[in-house]
C-alpha cells in the first residue's frame with residue numbers, strides 16, 4: 001500500500017472516531033508515525049491544498065517528485081465512504097458547517113433586519129471559515145480542496161486586456177493560448193446549457209435580473225462552472241440525490257460539483273507520490289543555516305483537540321495557504337527573523353477583488369421560491385475603467401418567494417490594502433476598511449441605480465446584511481495579494497532572496513482580477529510550475 005493511501009485511510013478512521021466522540025468520551029487516537037520511505041530527490045512540502053497547492057502537488061508528482069501536501073482542514077473526500085451525505089446543506093447546518101464557530105455566520109443572513117437564518121452549531125473543524133479582520137471579514141474554505149469545497153464553482157477567465165493591466169510582466173499570449181485553456185480543462189469547466197438557463201424554474205432569479213440589466217443596456221453573459229450540468233438536469237427530474245437544487249454550496253456540495261478533490265487533487269493523489277497530511281497546520285516557517293526549511297506542525301482531531309506537535313525538514317517549500325494564510329506565515333517568519341532576507345513587499349497589494357454584495361427588492365418580479373445555488377449568469381459594463389462592474393447574479397435560496405435579486409459585484413477598485421504583523425495579537429493585521437472599499441461601492445451604485453430607475457417597484461434592500469448596509473463591503477469571498485508575483489517573488493513565484501521557497505496561490509495576484517479568481521489562480525500556478533520544473537528549481 002502506498003504511503004498516501006495508508007495516510008488517507010488512517011485519517012478516515014480518525015475522523016470517524018471524531019464522530020463517535022460526539023456521543024461518547026473525549027478520547028482521540030494519537031497520530032500514527034509516518035511510514036518509512038526511501039528518499040529520492042528533494043524533500044518538498046506544499047502548504048495548503050486549494051487551487052495553487054493542488055496544481056503544485058500534481059505538477060511535482062507528475063515530474064516524478066515526492067510531495068508532502070499539508071492541509072490544516074479535514075479530508076472530506078475520505079469521509080465519503082461512510083454512510084450518508086458528508087455535508088449538511090445550508091438549511092440544516094451542523095458541526096461540519098463552520099471552522100470552530102458556535103454559530104453559523106452566513107454572508108446574507110438577515111431578513112427584515114433580523115438574524116433569523118444563522119443557527120447555533122457545535123465547534124469543530126467544519127468546512128467554511130471566516131477570518132475577521134478590523135475592517136473586513138474574509139470567507140474561506142477549510143479542508144482538502146481549500147476554497148473549492150465551499151465556492152460557487154464560477155469558472156471565469158478574465159478579459160485579456162485587464163489581465164495585461166494587472167500582471168503586465170506575464171506573457172499574456174502564453175497564458176491565453178496555453179495556461180487558461182489548460183486550467184479550464186484540468187478544473188472540468190463547462191458552460192451552462194441554454195435549456196437549463198432559459199427554462200429551469202430554479203434559474204428564474206437569474207433570468208429576471210439579466211433581463212432588467214439588459215433593458216438599461218448592460219451585457220449579460222453565461223458563466224462557466226465546474227458543476228456537472230448533466231447531474232443538475234437529473235436533479236431536476238429527481239433521478240439522483242439533489243445538491244445544487246436543495247441549497248448545498250457554502251457548507252459543501254455532496255454531489256454534482258467537481259471541486260478539487262474530484263479534479264486536480266484526484267490526479268495528484270493517483271500518482272501515489274503525494275502524501276496527504278490533513279488536519280495539520282503549519283504554525284511556523286524557519287530556515288536553517290544549511291538552507292533547508294523547518295516547518296512547525298500542529299495536528300488536531302475533528303473537535304480541535306491537539307493530537308501532535310512536531311517539526312519536519314524540507315529542501316523546498318511551496319506556500320499555497322491562500323492570500324491570508326501565506327501572508328501570515330511569511331510575515332511571522334520576517335518579524336521573528338526565522339527566515340532571513342524576506343522582501344519588504346510581503347503583505348502588500350492586498351485586495352478583496354473589488355467585492356461588493358447587494359440585494360434588490362423587486363416587487364412584481366417573482367424571483368422563484370426554488371433557486372439553484374450554482375450561478376449561471378452575470379451582468380456587466382466592464383471596460384477596464386474604474387466604473388467597471390461584473391456582477392454575478394447570486395441565488396438567495398430560502399425556499400420562499402422573496403422578490404429579491406442578489407448580486408456579488410466585482411469592481412475595479414484602485415485601492416489596495418496591506419497585511420502587517422501585529423506584535424500584541426501575534427497575528428496579521430489587515431489594513432482595509434470602508435474608505436478603501438468606497439470606489440467599489442460608488443461603481444456598484446452607479447451601475448445598479450439605472451436598473452432600479454427603469455423598473456418601478458425595485459429598490460436596494462438593506463435588511464439582508466449586517467448593520468442594515470445597502471452595499472455590503474464588509475466581507476469578501478475573493479482575497480488576493482500579499483506576496484505578489486514580480487514584487488515579493490520573482491516572475492515564477494520563487495520568493496526573492498530566499499531560494500527554495502515558493503508562493504503558488506492567490507497571494508500572487510495584486511488585489512483584483514476583474515472576475516471570480518480561481519481560474520486565474522490555477523492558470524498562473526500551471527505556468528509557474530512549468531517554468532520552475534523546467535528550470536530545475538525542484
Ligand SMILES: Cc1cc2nc3c(=O)[nH]c(=O)nc-3n(C[C@H](O)[C@H](O)[C@H](O)COP(=O)(O)OP(=O)(O)OC[C@H]3O[C@@H](n4cnc5c(N)ncnc54)[C@H](O)[C@@H]3O)c2cc1C
Nearest residue numbers: 048050051052072146147151152154282322325506517518
Ligand atoms: C463562499 C465562497 C464562494 C466563492 N465562489 C467563487 C467562485 O464561484 N468562483 C471563483 O473563482 N472563486 C470563488 N471563491 C474564491 C475562491 O474559492 C478562492 O479564490 C480560491 O479558493 C483561492 O485559492 P488559493 O489556492 O489561493 O487558496 P485556498 O483555496 O484558500 O486554499 C488554501 C488552503 O490552505 C489551507 N491552509 C491555510 N493556512 C494553512 C496552514 N498554515 N497550514 C496548513 N494549511 C493551511 C487552507 O485550509 C486551505 O485549504 C469563493 C470563495 C468563497 C469563500
